[in-house]
Amino acid sequence: MSKTLPRPHSSIVLDGPHRAPSRAMLYPVGFKTEDFTKPVIGVASTWSMVTPCNMHLDQLARAAEAGANTAGGKAIVFNTITISDGISMGTEGMKYSLVSREVIADSIETVAGCQGMDGLVALGGCDKNMPGCLIAIARLNRPAVFVYGGTILPGCLTGSDRKLDIVSVFEAVGAHAAGRMTDRELQVVEACSIPGPGSCGGMYTANTMASAIEALGLSLPDSSAQNAVSPAKLEDARRAGEAVLNLLRLGLKPRDLMTRRAFENAITVVIALGGSTNAVLHLLAIAHAAGVRLTLDDFTRLGRRVPVLADLKPSGKHLMSELIAIGGIRPLMRTLLEAGLLHGDCRTVTGRTLAADLADAPAYPEWQTIIRPLANPIKRDSHLVILRGNLAPEGAVAKISGKEGLSFAGRARVFDSEERAMKAILAGRIRKGDVVVIRYEGPRGGPGMREMLGPTSAIMGQGLGSDVALITDGRFSGGTHGFVVGHITPEAFNGGPLALVKNGDRIVIAALKRTLTLDVPAKELAARRKAWRQPKPRCTRGVLAKYAHSVTSASLGAVTDAHLEHRILA
Numbered sequence: 298m299s300k301t302l303p304r305p306h307s308s309i310v311l312d313g314p315h316r317a318p319s320r321a322m323l324y325p326v327g328f329k330t331e332d333f334t335k336p337v338i339g340v341a342s343t344w345s346m347v348t349p350c351n352m353h354l355d356q357l358a359r360a361a362e363a364g365a366n367t368a369g370g371k372a373i374v375f376n377t378i379t380i381s382d383g384i385s386m387g388t389e390g391m392k393y394s395l396v397s398r399e400v401i402a403d404s405i406e407t408v409a410g411c412q413g414m415d416g417l418v419a420l421g422g423c424d425k426n427m428p429g430c431l432i433a434i435a436r437l438n439r440p441a442v443f444v445y446g447g448t449i450l451p452g453c454l455t456g457s458d459r460k461l462d463i464v465s466v467f468e469a470v471g472a473h474a475a476g477r478m479t480d481r482e483l484q485v486v487e488a489c490s491i492p493g494p495g496s497c498g499g500m501y502t503a504n505t506m507a508s509a510i511e512a513l514g515l516s517l518p519d520s521s522a523q524n525a526v527s528p529a530k531l532e533d534a535r536r537a538g539e540a541v542l543n544l545l546r547l548g549l550k551p552r553d554l555m556t557r558r559a560f561e562n563a564i565t566v567v568i569a570l571g572g573s574t575n576a577v578l579h580l581l582a583i584a585h586a587a588g589v590r591l592t593l594d595d596f597t598r599l600g601r602r603v604p605v606l607a608d609l610k611p612s613g614k615h616l617m618s619e620l621i622a623i624g625g626i627r628p629l630m631r632t633l634l635e636a637g638l639l640h641g642d643c644r645t646v647t648g649r650t651l652a653a654d655l656a657d658a659p660a661y662p663e664w665q666t667i668i669r670p671l672a673n674p675i676k677r678d679s680h681l682v683i684l685r686g687n688l689a690p691e692g693a694v695a696k697i698s699g700k701e702g703l704s705f706a707g708r709a710r711v712f713d714s715e716e717r718a719m720k721a722i723l724a725g726r727i728r729k730g731d732v733v734v735i736r737y738e739g740p741r742g743g744p745g746m747r748e749m750l751g752p753t754s755a756i757m758g759q760g761l762g763s764d765v766a767l768i769t770d771g772r773f774s775g776g777t778h779g780f781v782v783g784h785i786t787p788e789a790f791n792g793g794p795l796a797l798v799k800n801g802d803r804i805v806i807a808a809l810k811r812t813l814t815l816d817v818p819a820k821e822l823a824a825r826r827k828a829w830r831q832p833k834p835r836c837t838r839g840v841l842a843k844y845a846h847s848v849t850s851a852s853l854g855a856v857t858d859a860h861l862e863h864r865i866l867a
């Protein structure tokens with residue numbers, strides 16, 4: 298059977314007498330003579346002990362390896378890096394987070410391209426390595442399946458039914474600073490919130506992107522909704538290895554699946570689940586790698602007709618593990634499909650259409666309250682609101698669940714870094730009616746576009762979530778909630794209007810009008826612009842400097858190869 302399987306890339310590296318040295322190098326790593334007639338399947342693992350999100354992926358990689366080998370391939374497991382947002386959040390280290398997406402994509406592409414791999418299984422468990430895997434898959438365009446590492450189980454406090462996760466700890470920091478929590482209480486929350494392997498437990502960025510990838514058609518059904526420690530997740534990895542061989546037989550490549558309509562499916566599911574603002578950034582970048590035209594306006598267009606149905610953290614009550622217990626996201630996707638909100642004709646890594654994949658999806662139990670019916674949504678349109686105006690001419694991304702209200706007007710409190718803002722928040726210097734402005738944290742200015750989970754969680758922890766807004770050219774963790782606007786473009790470092798804001802300026806956020814306005818006369822803004830000078834780069838050497846030199850605007854997905862592509866084509 299294996300001899301009939303296509304080997305478009307490994308045959309170039311391994312076939313013929315003149316490739317004997319290449320074959321000789323592979324005997325010590327487990328190849329037998331008969332393996333050289335089989336397709337080589339790379340298993341790209343983001344395993345490490347850096348973070349609980351990825352600490353179990355080595356086991357899943359071995360399961361995927363076994364699945365590929367059983368199906369007639371010869372698998373090779375290799376690793377790439379991962380970083381931890383949760384650990385580095387609020388420090389200079391967080392500047393490497395978005396950068397790691399590019400490093401991961403580059404390294405997977407490099408290994409698979411160099412070694413002549415015919416197909417790929419990529420495993421990710423944290424929010425940057427997941428889009429990094431998808432970017433590499435799109436660039437390589439070889440049969441591939443993505444495997445999500447799965448969600449973490451909730452933490453708990455002795456004698457309490459309260460479910461804890463990483464955001465519980467960040468918000469506890471704010472409560473502690475406000476005098477609402479003792480040192481001992483903070484330590485107890487800290488010690489109990491992360492019980493074991495898996496990605497952060499709400500509809501934060503990891504679970505959002507896993508759901509988006511399944512809707513995009515690049516992972517097997519249910520891959521996005523399985524606990525990290527479960528027989529189902531091991532079986533998902535094994536079946537992914539098998540599926541790559543089937544894709545080789547069918548001749549189905551990632552870009553055959555990653556169509557514009559498939560990206561619309563991904564956006565639709567993200568909205569219905571109340572997912573992270575980071576999905577905007579990552580889906581734009583993945584689409585760019587796949588050669589699909591996707592813009593901020595597509596999120597607005599789809600957002601007008603797709604409701605928010607999931608009552609999931611951070612804005613809601615429930616964790617991903619609770620959604621898994623009632624059936625995961627497939628019943629929701631079937632509901633969306635039957636309502637005409639998904640494109641059922643898109644093909645997936647099963648080789649079938651999305652409609653066929655969802656045909657056997659069961660209904661949710663009648664008693665459940667996590668997923669609302671279409672007739673009674675949490676919000677009738679998208680919580681991901683693309684804003685424009687004189688403060689964001691190229692766009693900004695707001696996360697507005699409706700609980701915070703649909704508009705906010707207040708006075709600017711301006712900070713030129715996250716650290717300065719955090720210091721002021723924890724010192725109690727932020728008041729009701731303030732709009733916290735954190736700038737020079739964009740892709741170039743940061744560099745690296747840090748997430749502002751620390752400041753937003755501290756605001757929530759101090760009880761100011763409904764009374765204070767925060768806007769930035771940085772971005773937000775999927776765990777962020779409150780009245781927040783990120784991805785403001787052009788960013789301050791590039792001379793965007795955010796650089797011209799002064800303390801006390803009136804800022805208006807209007808969700809219904811989709812505007813972000815600096816209420817300052819045009820003549821005054823012109824004078825400020827004339828006086829503005831670009832700051833010196835914060836990094837002049839190493840990977841952060843290289844990233845700042847090559848990265849594009851957040852409104853384009855903060856990709857790093859667009860400028861190069863234009864130069865080559867020119």
